[in-house]
Amino acid sequence: MEFKKTKLGVIPSNWEVKPIKEIAETVTDYVANGSFASLAKNVTYKNEEDVAVLIRLVDYNNRFQGGFVFIDEHAYQFLAKSKLFGDEIIISNVGANVGTVFRCPKLPYKMSLAPNSIMVKFNGNNDFYFHWLRSYNGQQMLKSIVTGSAQPKFNKTNFKEMLAPVPPLEEQQKIAAILSALDEKIATNRAINENLERQAQAFFQELFVDNADPEWAIGTINDLGAVVGGSTPSKAKPEYYTETGIAWITPKDLSVNKSKFISHGENDITELGLKNSSATIMPEGTVLFSSRAPIGYIAVAAGEVATNQGFKSIVPKPEIGTAFVYYFLKHNLPIIEGMASGSTFKEVSGSTMKGVPAVIPDTDTIARFNDFCSPIFAQQRILEEQNHSLAALRDNLLPKLMSGEIDVSAVQL
Numbered sequence: 293m294e295f296k297k298t299k300l301g302v303i304p305s306n307w308e309v310k311p312i313k314e315i316a317e318t319v320t321d322y323v324a325n326g327s328f329a330s331l332a333k334n335v336t337y338k339n340e341e342d343v344a345v346l347i348r349l350v351d352y353n354n355r356f357q358g359g360f361v362f363i364d365e366h367a368y369q370f371l372a373k374s375k376l377f378g379d380e381i382i383i384s385n386v387g388a389n390v391g392t393v394f395r396c397p398k399l400p401y402k403m404s405l406a407p408n409s410i411m412v413k414f415n416g417n418n419d420f421y422f423h424w425l426r427s428y429n430g431q432q433m434l435k436s437i438v439t440g441s442a443q444p445k446f447n448k449t450n451f452k453e454m455l456a457p458v459p460p461l462e463e464q465q466k467i468a469a470i471l472s473a474l475d476e477k478i479a480t481n482r483a484i485n486e487n488l489e490r491q492a493q494a495f496f497q498e499l500f501v502d503n504a505d506p507e508w509a510i511g512t513i514n515d516l517g518a519v520v521g522g523s524t525p526s527k528a529k530p531e532y533y534t535e536t537g538i539a540w541i542t543p544k545d546l547s548v549n550k551s552k553f554i555s556h557g558e559n560d561i562t563e564l565g566l567k568n569s570s571a572t573i574m575p576e577g578t579v580l581f582s583s584r585a586p587i588g589y590i591a592v593a594a595g596e597v598a599t600n601q602g603f604k605s606i607v608p609k610p611e612i613g614t615a616f617v618y619y620f621l622k623h624n625l626p627i628i629e630g631m632a633s634g635s636t637f638k639e640v641s642g643s644t645m646k647g648v649p650a651v652i653p654d655t656d657t658i659a660r661f662n663d664f665c666s667p668i669f670a671q672q673r674i675l676e677e678q679n680h681s682l683a684a685l686r687d688n689l690l691p692k693l694m695s696g697e698i699d700v701s702a703v704q705l
Contacts, residue, residue, distance in 0.1 A: 293699050299455055300429065304696035307459045313452035317415050321448055322407040324373040335367040344368040344402035347376055349384045352394040363404065374405035381422050383410045386445040391434040393425045410448055416461055419468035427694045466700040467693045474686040481675040488668045495664055496619040499657060509652040516617050517608040519646045520572050522599035525565035532565030538573065539597040543582040546589035551676045555594040571598040577614040579606045581621055584639035587632055588625050592618060604645040615665035616658050
């Protein structure tokens with residue numbers, strides 16, 4: 293295969309480079325529908341269910357699981373230039389997460405594009421350009437058109453002028469097929485896990501809420517397990533941190549890792565870092581609970597871990613078990629959030645966490661629940677580990693496919 297130098301770097305000689313405006317069928321955004329005054333007059337956001345959903349970055353981050361903002365039929369028709377029907381490419385173009393690329397889902401509602409995003413549909417293979425925009429090269433091109441530091445952003449006009457590679461359509465299709473197959477497997481695994489999660493939550497509701505025994509004891513979280521805080525070793529001491537050491541988790545790690553189980557965060561700490569801080573190693577099966585910034589990230593330790601001070605985690609008593617504590621925290625999250633205090637930001641203190649009221653079911657009922665959840669947790673963990681491997685493979689292939697380093701011309705679809 294022969295290559296050539298371009299403004300996008302070295303690419304196969306049979307690929308072209310063109311601005312987005314020449315290869316896109318549609319590029320639009322919320323403000324394409326009218327002036328700010330007319331938008332304010334004709335569009336009212338609603339929390340209660342209505343005709344259409346505004347698709348936002350926050351919905352993508354929540355995996356479109358609810359908490360939507362709705363608009364009525366009049367607003368939906370007024371926003372005619374930014375209607376969505378599913379599978380469109382959406383790019384966040386304002387704010388800290390500028391450049392985030394995602395696909396519009398297919399929801400049981402009419403849909404419209406929210407502010408602070410751009411929607412694009414390409415004349416070529418839309419899947420190819422979705423993957424290219426998420427690749428390192430695509431992200432670098434998006435960064436090149438971003439302006440502003442306090443409020444990073446890029447506009448529709450600059451996006452249309454941005455350069456992109458144009459392989460022959462057959463190669464676009466082959467590259468997209470390889471990457472989409474991995475994405476589809478990841479999505480299938482995720483859907484299985486979500487179904488398993490619904491089963492476990494429903495059984496918790498049935499046993500411990502709908503059919504709670506009035507004879508069960510009343511206690512606190514402290515009766516379910518040990519409440520353990522965390523600490524941050526001094527950032528001024530590089531010797532306290534390492535790439536492979538003691539797993540050390542922060543709330544940011546849980547915001548990035550949407551999985552139920554977590555084994556490592558962005559940084560590990562060393563034995564020296566552990567010794568010179570108040571961090572504590574907790575065993576596998578500990579239920580991690582972020583107690584500030586924000587309150588309520590919940591995950592299960594897949595191995596021994598320590599955390600920073602943003603957690604009040606629970607090491608379950610053996611007779612209570614991880615599953616019961618995990619779903620207890622999920623079910624009672626609104627109560628725990630209501631007990632938080634603080635003026636600058638809300639936080640759940642250690643003493644507050646220990647005092648959260650808890651009904652203590654009999655050991656037979658807890659054992660019945662844990663026996664039900666044990667194979668569910670095992671299967672969810674297997675599928676999450678598969679997804680981590682599949683995502684790593686996809687992310688390794690992505691730049692090589694998008695640069696033409698891997699020749700797909702001989703691939704048979």
